[in-house]
Amino acid sequence: MSSVSLRERPGFVWAAPAAVFFALFGLVPIAVVVYLSGTSWNGLGTPQWVGTENWSALLDDSDFLPSLRTTALLTVGTWLVQTPLALLLGVWSAGAQRFRAVLSTVFFLPLLLSTAAIALVFVSLLDPNFGLAASWGKYLGAPDGNFLGDPSRALPTVIFVLAWQFVPFHTLLYQAATRQIPASLYEAAQLDGANTVRQFFAITLPQLRNTIVASSVMMLVGSVTYFESVLLLTNGGPGNATKVLPLHMYQEGFVAFDMGYASVLAVLLVIIGTVLSVVVVRTTGYHRMASDREGL
Amino acid sequence: MSAQVMTRPETRTQRSSPGKPRRRRVGNVPAGLAAGVWFLIVAVPIYFIVVTSIRTQDAYVTDGPLDPPTSVTLDNYSNVLELGFATFLRNSVIAAVATVVLVLVLALPAAYAIVRGRSRAVRMGFTLFLVGLAIPAQAVIIPIYLIITRLNLYDSLTAIVLPTAAFSLPMGVVVLTSALRDIPGELYEAMTVDGAGPGVLFRRLVLPLSRPALASVGIFAGLNAWNGFLFPLVLTQSADQRVLPLGLWNFQSQYGTDVPGLLAAVVLSALPVLALYLFGRRHLLSGLAAGFGK
Numbered sequence: 001m002s003s004v005s006l007r008e009r010p011g012f013v014w015a016a017p018a019a020v021f022f023a024l025f026g027l028v029p030i031a032v033v034v035y036l037s038g039t040s041w042n043g044l045g046t047p048q049w050v051g052t053e054n055w056s057a058l059l060d061d062s063d064f065l066p067s068l069r070t071t072a073l074l075t076v077g078t079w080l081v082q083t084p085l086a087l088l089l090g091v092w093s094a095g096a097q098r099f100r101a102v103l104s105t106v107f108f109l110p111l112l113l114s115t116a117a118i119a120l121v122f123v124s125l126l127d128p129n130f131g132l133a134a135s136w137g138k139y140l141g142a143p144d145g146n147f148l149g150d151p152s153r154a155l156p157t158v159i160f161v162l163a164w165q166f167v168p169f170h171t172l173l174y175q176a177a178t179r180q181i182p183a184s185l186y187e188a189a190q191l192d193g194a195n196t197v198r199q200f201f202a203i204t205l206p207q208l209r210n211t212i213v214a215s216s217v218m219m220l221v222g223s224v225t226y227f228e229s230v231l232l233l234t235n236g237g238p239g240n241a242t243k244v245l246p247l248h249m250y251q252e253g254f255v256a257f258d259m260g261y262a263s264v265l266a267v268l269l270v271i272i273g274t275v276l277s278v279v280v281v282r283t284t285g286y287h288r289m290a291s292d293r294e295g296l
Numbered sequence: 297m298s299a300q301v302m303t304r305p306e307t308r309t310q311r312s313s314p315g316k317p318r319r320r321r322v323g324n325v326p327a328g329l330a331a332g333v334w335f336l337i338v339a340v341p342i343y344f345i346v347v348t349s350i351r352t353q354d355a356y357v358t359d360g361p362l363d364p365p366t367s368v369t370l371d372n373y374s375n376v377l378e379l380g381f382a383t384f385l386r387n388s389v390i391a392a393v394a395t396v397v398l399v400l401v402l403a404l405p406a407a408y409a410i411v412r413g414r415s416r417a418v419r420m421g422f423t424l425f426l427v428g429l430a431i432p433a434q435a436v437i438i439p440i441y442l443i444i445t446r447l448n449l450y451d452s453l454t455a456i457v458l459p460t461a462a463f464s465l466p467m468g469v470v471v472l473t474s475a476l477r478d479i480p481g482e483l484y485e486a487m488t489v490d491g492a493g494p495g496v497l498f499r500r501l502v503l504p505l506s507r508p509a510l511a512s513v514g515i516f517a518g519l520n521a522w523n524g525f526l527f528p529l530v531l532t533q534s535a536d537q538r539v540l541p542l543g544l545w546n547f548q549s550q551y552g553t554d555v556p557g558l559l560a561a562v563v564l565s566a567l568p569v570l571a572l573y574l575f576g577r578r579h580l581l582s583g584l585a586a587g588f589g590k
Contacts, residue, residue, distance in 0.1 A: 010494040012417040014409035018402040018465060019421045025440060025462030026428050032439035043441070089334060092327030103335050108581070109342055112569040114523040116541035117562045120548050121345055124555045125361070132344060132361045164337065172581055224432040228525045232545065246434040253438050254530060262438055269435035274427070 030270055036263035043257050054264045064265075066240055067248040070155065074230075074244055075223035077159040078166075082219060086167050087212070090174020091204060104175075110168050119232030122161045123148070148234050151241040158233055158242055162226055170215045177211040178204065221276050224269060245269060349373070349560040356556050372560035376547075381564060383536055384543035388522060389568070391456050391539055395521035396514045398461040399468045403513060407472035408502050412484065412494075422473070428466035433459070437530055444531050455531040456539065460524050464517040471516070475509030476502065511579050522569065540565045 037054055039047035058064055093104040110118065126133045128145040137145030144150075147157040185203050194202060227246035230236065236243035236251070246269060253262030344361055350368050351359065359366060410422045433440075440459050449455040479501070487497055525541045532538065538546065544565060548558055573580050 008488050008493060010405075010409045010413050010498070012409065012413070012415050012421065014413065014494070014498075015406040015418055015421045018406035018469060019424060021402055022425065022428055022462050022465050025443070025459045026431055026436070026466075027424070029436035029439035029443065030431070032442060033436055036438060036442070085330070085334070088327050088330050092331050103331050106335055106339055106342070107331075108573075109338060112566045112573055113562070114525070114541045114544075114565065116523075116525050116544050117565055120544055120558060121341060121562055123548070124348070124558065125341055125344055127555075130357060130361065130555065132340070135360060164341070167334070168338075176582070221429075221432070224434060227434055232525075246432070249434070250437070259438055266435050266438055269432055273432045273435055 033263050033266045033270065036259060037267050039260045039263075041259040043253070043259050047260070050260065054261045057261055058264055061261075063240060063243065063248055067243050067245045070240075070242060071223070071244045071246075073155060074159065074162075074226065074242075075220060077156070078162055078223055078226070079216060079219050081159055081163045082167050082170055083212070083216060085163065086170035086215065087174050087208070089167070089171040091178050091200075091208075093171065094175045094178035107171060108168050110165050111172075113165075115165065115228050116232060118161065118165050119229050122164075123233060126157065149238050151238050154234055154238060154241045158230055161233060162229055165229070166219075166222070170219070173211055173215050174208065177208050181207045217276070217279060220279070221273070224273060224276075245272075345559050345562055348556050349563050351556050353554060353556055372554075372556045373564065375554075375557055376561045376564060379547065380535060380538075380543065381561065384538055384540045385564075385568070387453060387536075387538060388540040391453050391460070391524075392518045392521040394453070394457045395461045395464065396518045398457065399464045399517040400510055400514055402461075403465055403468035403472050404502070404506060404510065405498065406469050407476050407506075408494075408498055410469070410473050411476040411479075412497075422469075425466040425469045429470065431463075433463050433526060437526060440527075441530055450531060451533045451537055453532075453537060453539075456524065456527050457521070459527050459531075460521045461517070464520050467516060468513040471513050472506060472509050475506055479505050508582075512582055515580055519569070 036047060038049060038051055040050045040053070041047035089107065093100055093107070113121070125131045126147045128134055128137075128147075128149065131145070133140075133142065133147050134145040137143060137147070142150065142153060147153050181204065185207070186199060189199050189203055224246055227244055227250065230242050230244055230247050231250065234242045236247050245265060249262050249265035249269065252258050252265060340362070347363075347365050348356060348361065349372055350370065351365050352367055352369050352371070355365065355367055406421065406425075409418050413419075444450055444455045444458075449458070483501055484497055487501060492500070523541065524539070525545075528539045528542045529545075532542070535546075544558070544561055547561055551557060
């Protein structure tokens with residue numbers, strides 16, 4: 001019987017088109033970028049092999065370490081701002097309070113706007129001459145109304161705009177997860193006389209553990225892709241105050257047309273991404289799902 | 297970390313509504329206050345977008361950013377429409393639809409093989425997609441640029457669709473895989489006993505039962521394509537291949553001082569997603585949360 005059912009199961013052919021397609025645009029490029037990091041290429045002609053030249057240039061690049069530091073600051077800042085906020089709003093909006101429906105509808109409006117649209121809106125809104133920042137800046141610690149153009153305020157402002165854009169999404173994750181917590185847990189806790197605080201820490205938080213991990217990991221991985229917002233909001237400025245590593249790579253490659261050196265930075269991004277992806281696979285439980293199958 | 301942030305507000309909840317037996321009123325009052333503050337943070341920019349988009353250029357310079365509009369005009373909208381907005385919109389719709397179709401057509405058979413297949417290759421394929429979940433597109437944009445130019449696809453919508461779909465694929469496979477796991481094995485076995493092979497099982501069992509998950513994955517991939525900025529930026533050049541986000545950016549750099557016009561373009565660019573949201577709110581939200589809500 002088992003040999004029959006084995007024959008009747010779908011083989012690799014079913015997964016091959018997806019695997020080949022993904023390999024072509026996801027995996028082959030990783031090999032190519034490693035190769036390109038050893039070449040000199042302006043993006044037009046043929047890449048010329050130069051060995052480790054680009055890699056030693058890393059040592060002379062005074063922008064590299066600061067951009068790495070800015071990336072780390074952006075990542076950590078983003079996580080610290082968004083996680084408590086999204087958790088609080090998500091748990092709250094999963095309940096049945098008054099105004100909840102209206103408020104949560106408004107919360108989700110940023111999800112309808114693209115990254116480009118949001119960045120352009122905030123550039124206008126934070127314009128020191130005509131924007132809201134001009135009149136409200138003095139209440140928010142910026143008397144001159146200059147947020148994106150001030151070296152010390154630019155990065156926190158970018159973190160704020162990113163929160164505006166992404167907190168709704170993470171709120172949604174927490175809302176969906178909170179709704180899946182069995183009501184019986186709360187009923188039992190109430191019978192035991194546990195108050196709201198106890199219930200939150202004894203039931204809600206542990207039950208949301210996987211979501212907190214998943215949401216946090218998405219933020220970590222996403223922090224690399226936030227580069228588009230940075231490009232549109234500040235283009236790395238003022239000075240180099242918001243120049244994150246992917247933006248540095250983009251500017252070396254597609255602005256200065258030094259694709260070889262940009263590939264070095266890209267390889268470093270791949271390494272960072274891979275480390276984070278291992279974290280994804282280890283912590284979100286997907287690898288456990290994969291091993292469950294062996295019992296099928 | 298987050299626990300500390302929550303401690304103080306929680307204490308107030310406790311005081312606020314003793315005895316009222318309402319399910320899940322956890323964090324009620326403090327979270328409600330946070331919700332109110334966040335409401336303002338979200339609503340003020342949205343209000344600013346809409347109000348400014350119907351101001352005249354003159355009024356934008358003289359009025360305060362949050363003043364009610366003194367002279368309502370729709371000129372900004374008609375100007376934007378004349379500046380090639382329809383082309384950007386059409387390109388974005390084509391790119392998004394093509395991406396969704398490609399992702400669904402490739403991901404569902406792969407997920408089926410991962411859930412039901414037994415071979416080692418399939419299992420390795422799944423690991424490949426898991427790793428792929430976190431490969432940042434930015435990190436491989438240079439080789440993708442090289443591949444696209446070598447395939448002679450540079451400056452075409454195809455150039456945007458192929459990598460965009462590829463980078464939505466891992467998420468699609470993972471979400472569909474977890475959905476297909478929920479189909480009881482007995483269903484497959486019953487049909488197998490009746491003589492159905494993998495192809496028939498796929499058509500008659502997998503396809504109909506995975507429809508909600510397909511909707512989620514489709515929405516996810518569609519929004520990804522709709523919002524995509526980097527691939528269009530690097531892989532296209534000419535105005536007639538420009539998608540909406542790029543069109544907005546270009547509009548800003550060309551007509552930088554025309555903020556009302558820019559914001560009218562922003563409103564127009566959000567309308568299709570808003571329509572989708574009003575039409576299928578539940579699907580859209582569950583699509584966004586797909587795979588991570590559990």
